[in-house]
Amino acid sequence: MSRPALAPARPLDPAKFRDPEVTAKGERRAVVPLVGLRTLWVNTGTLCSIACRNCYIESSPKNDALAYISAAEVAAYLDEAAALGAPLQEVGFTGGEPFLNRDLPRMLRDVLGRGLSALVLTNAMKPMMNHAAALLALRADFGERLTLRVSLDHHEAALHDLERGKGSFAKTLEGLTWLARQGFRIHVAGRAGFGAGDEAGMRRGYTALFAAHAIPVDASDPLALMLLPEMDATADVPEITESCWGILRKSPDSLMCASARMVVKRRGADRPAVLACTLLAYDPRFELGATLAEASRSVALNHPHCATFCVLGGAACSR
Template sequence: MTALIDPEKFKNPDVTAKGERRARVVFNALETLWFNTGSLCNIECENCYILSSPTADHFVYLSPEDMAPYLDEVDEIAEGPIEIAFTGGEPYMNPDIFRLSEMALERGHSLLILTNAMKPLMRPRVQKGVIDLNKRFPGKMTLRVSLDHFSEKGHDAERGAGSFAAGVAGMNWLTENGVALNIAGRAMFSEDEATDRAGYGALIAKQGWDIDAMDPAQLILFPEMDEKVDVPEITSKCWGILDVSPNAMMCSSSRMVVRRKGDGRACVLACTLLWDDEQFETGKTLTKSLEPVALNHPHCAKFCVLGGASCSA
């Protein structure tokens, strides 16, 4: 992990550097269960949240056998269908992606798949599988495409030359085939949200995508996460001071299943973003992972509490 500007911060899960009681988030109700399908990706971004790349294998491909027990637990924990979400890496590189998708959809859950909409998606076999699932489970599957900026220059600076054109082509193909889409973008420090939404809105209109840029559930703008930028620790008093509810935090309603390289079985993480910090690995089963989560990481402060971001709609 990158060294913090203030190394005294985020050391103790119970108290802050100033000795104040650290904020915790109590699990409320399961709304989204994330599955990391594997850390391999067809590209390597400049600032990947989870260090995915064409050689990154810290998370191995998730198998149907890995996934099945967690879906059984969902049936026990949740009061009805929830959102099942796949992230990576690039999910469409997992050879079992369509069986994994079927397993979620067959149980009545909605399915969200994060993708860069590039070459892995555009292979004929994968295109055929996407069309098939969308026809068999109408209205139940959404693809969230990572489009870091509304300009080719901004997006390609993060993902490499040609990635914007490839992603736009993938989104056009998905639109032509009636697949529901939304966009995950990155809020750039030099722009405000209104500028970003207007820029994406112009791109969406030009391409004819069925996405509302003003809807934060259809265009999700994530703040940057840089551990070299100093952020305040969140105390238990901050909820009232900031007028933010702990129930709005991702870890009150979601968990992520991963399988680490060399591990005999999958495990559960409290957060989709804090994948390399052992204090956020909450157990091997979903049932045992629902203890309160101490906000003992700078990303908890910047991304969730202060940034107001969520990986779920």
């Protein structure tokens, strides 16, 4: 089975996304100030238990470009956020596969013990199940302040497995149903590109799947079931200018970088770094410093993903 056919993308104009202040046409580029740090993302490391065909961060069983971050390093950022008076509400954990990092349960307990919410992006496969006892303890102690967002690219096994490998759908569904039976708060992330523009049909398909397996996720809720746009940094997309806010009737405050930052630990680095966005882990232009204070400056929307995923795609990583 193949992906639904999509219109061929034009190659990116090399003149675009070069200058952080102006576009290729000489217009003022849109900039997003940090309104307040409400979500702190932690990349636990880029190693993953599987290798997807199109992973935005190139995670795989071999990619350790982002090393495992430690619980102590995460705690230092939580302490800094508190000292700065940041309006922090949630800490999200992404990877790679976060459950490959053995410190993840300690990180989650630290976050939740501070009264914050925690979100983990996972494929719900063996690495997650290896931490079943720790997860059950966290659920017992903190309830719905812990959310697991499971990547299930399509409601049919053939298309999901096309992206993530033969048999992966069954293994993810097994983990998802375990979470449901144990009473965890669950969200699901799928790929909008598989729907070939038929979002309503995609949501109906997920609704049927969830009902068949007693999975308490409302597929009509765009937060509970996120259908994320495909991202191709080589495809031509519009640059976002200051005038776009009025044309699109969108506020810069609605973008992730207005209220979120991500912490990563690069392989061989002495200490973690703070990035503007979860999507741009390898672009040095979006590394803002070593501390949250240093990373509080504005972000220029100087990357194709800024347009595709956030401004035009309307996606978000927080809940």
